Amino acid sequence: MFSFYITDEEFNAESRVTSHHHLTLGQRTKESSNPKAGFINSMSYKAMKCGLRFKPPAIILLYEDVTAGKYRQRSMPIRSFSKFSDCSRAAEQLKNNPRHKRHLENVSQSQLERLYKLLKGHLNGNSLEESLEEIRRSETIDPEEDLNKLDDKELEKRKSLMDELFEKNRKKKDDPDFEYNVEVDFQQEGPVEVCGWDEASDEEF
Amino acid sequence: MSMAGDGVSDIEQEKYDADENVKIICLGDSAVGKSKLMERFLMDGFRPQQLSTFALTLYKYTTTVNGKTVLVDFWDTAGQERFQSMHASYYHKAHACIMVFDVQRKITYKNLSTWYHELREYRPEIPCIVVANKIDADLRVTQKGFNFAKKNSLPFYFVSAADGTNVVKLFTDAIKLAVSYKQNSHDFMDAVMQELENFELEKQEAVSDKEDESEDALPLQLQGF
Numbered sequence: 099m100f101s102f103y104i105t106d107e108e109f110n111a112e113s114r115v116t117s118h119h120h121l122t123l124g125q126r127t128k129e130s131s132n133p134k135a136g137f138i139n140s141m142s143y144k145a146m147k148c149g150l151r152f153k154p155p156a157i158i159l160l161y162e163d164v165t166a167g168k169y170r171q172r173s174m175p176i177r178s179f180s181k182f183s184d185c186s187r188a189a190e191q192l193k194n195n196p197r198h199k200r201h202l203e204n205v206s207q208s209q210l211e212r213l214y215k216l217l218k219g220h221l222n223g224n225s226l227e228e229s230l231e232e233i234r235r236s237e238t239i240d241p242e243e244d245l246n247k248l249d250d251k252e253l254e255k256r257k258s259l260m261d262e263l264f265e266k267n268r269k270k271k272d273d274p275d276f277e278y279n280v281e282v283d284f285q286q287e288g289p290v291e292v293c294g295w296d297e298a299s300d301e302e303f
Numbered sequence: 304m305s306m307a308g309d310g311v312s313d314i315e316q317e318k319y320d321a322d323e324n325v326k327i328i329c330l331g332d333s334a335v336g337k338s339k340l341m342e343r344f345l346m347d348g349f350r351p352q353q354l355s356t357f358a359l360t361l362y363k364y365t366t367t368v369n370g371k372t373v374l375v376d377f378w379d380t381a382g383q384e385r386f387q388s389m390h391a392s393y394y395h396k397a398h399a400c401i402m403v404f405d406v407q408r409k410i411t412y413k414n415l416s417t418w419y420h421e422l423r424e425y426r427p428e429i430p431c432i433v434v435a436n437k438i439d440a441d442l443r444v445t446q447k448g449f450n451f452a453k454k455n456s457l458p459f460y461f462v463s464a465a466d467g468t469n470v471v472k473l474f475t476d477a478i479k480l481a482v483s484y485k486q487n488s489h490d491f492m493d494a495v496m497q498e499l500e501n502f503e504l505e506k507q508e509a510v511s512d513k514e515d516e517s518e519d520a521l522p523l524q525l526q527g528f
Contacts, residue, residue, distance in 0.1 A: 221362050241408045245333040246385050253385075257334050264339065267439040267465040271346065277470040278346070284445040284461050293447035 145204045150213040151222050157213055159201055174198050181221040184213035319396040325481040326396055328378040330418045331403035332411040336436040337489045338379055340463035344474040358383035368482045375478055380523040385415060394425035399481035403434045406444045415451050430480035
């Protein structure tokens with residue numbers, strides 16, 4: 099059985115963010131008179147991987163202590179969490195926990211939330227596959243769903259899922275290849291593919 | 304059709320009659336990216352004015368069209384679209400409309416016809432641009448045909464608020480269309496409204512007059528349209 103589960107996919111992204119962060123620190127150090135000052139005063143923990151241990155429940159972080167030049171593993175025990183607990187709140191509390199805060203700076207709350215969901219599924223007697231499937235489902239937008247009909251909370255959930263894609267594809271002002279005015283002429287040459295959204299049966303359309 | 308009635312009448316809309324002011328409204332379902340498009344166009348310059356009592360967000364923008372300064376108010380829905388309908392005052396005096404759907408969600412495309420229908424009830428003639436947003440999710444959609452715009456003879460843009468594709472073009476074109484509509488407005492409803500306003504004035508003046516010609520003035524003038 100799995101006792102330790104690591105979600106790899108997002109960590110690459112996380113560590114990219116971290117190294118970017120690290121880079122800015124490095125640049126700042128260069129300018130200061132004391133080349134090490136930047137590192138002493140700021141944390142340089144580079145999160146690499148993050149996972150869940152079922153027994154006893156803990157969130158495990160693999161990270162690089164850049165100052166010391168060492169790789170370390172940190173266990174963050176999960177206490178007072180039951181199958182009735184709120185995963186999003188638990189993730190938020192862990193992220194803001196003064197003991198772990200600095201290590202988790204570059205680990206997103208949604209990633210931690212996912213780990214809590216896995217634990218919750220486990221406490222409910224679900225297999226790892228079942229829990230993963232459930233998480234996947236809750237994190238996918240149903241293209242048929244009419245979001246106009248949702249209440250605020252549910253709509254916000256969908257919006258934050260969409261925001262993940264938005265942020266992923268987003269060109270920010272500080273990006274080296276950012277252009278304010280991007281014009282693309284999508285000339286449709288030859289026979290245009292039918293998109294299927296214009297069926298003849300939809301007469302009102 | 305009710306005039307800028309009820310709660311929202313508190314918002315000063317008279318200014319949209321002044322030459323240098325135009326009002327552009329955004330329409331479309333929840334979460335199609337209307338606000339994200341606004342923010343991408345205005346970048347750091349955006350100072351949205353949240354009018355939460357009216358479920359409305361106003362973005363102000365100043366530009367020049369043909370050497371003249373134009374003050375643009377962009378109206379964004381702020382959740383009001385959830386009722387699948389906007390308050391009449393949202394459409395009142397609008398000079399152009401940007402109508403958005405999400406290429407990843409068919410229902411937002413299907414709902415365009417509802418939005419368009421409501422728009423035309425209030426503003427039968429204003430320019431309206433149809434916008435397919437979120438093309439960054441899958442560029443292949445740009446090779447597909449979306450007939451709604453063609454069917455209604457409306458300009459159509461593929462855009463992405465995330466990577467910026469065609470966003471600036473969309474808004475600058477919308478502003479140009481709004482300005483030219485305003486300069487050459489033959490909008491029937493505008494004319495009728497103007498007539499009714501004049502009629503009200505004439506009626507008030509007529510109270511002291513012995514000869515009262517204003518009562519049959521309205522139908523006569525309306526026949527001219």
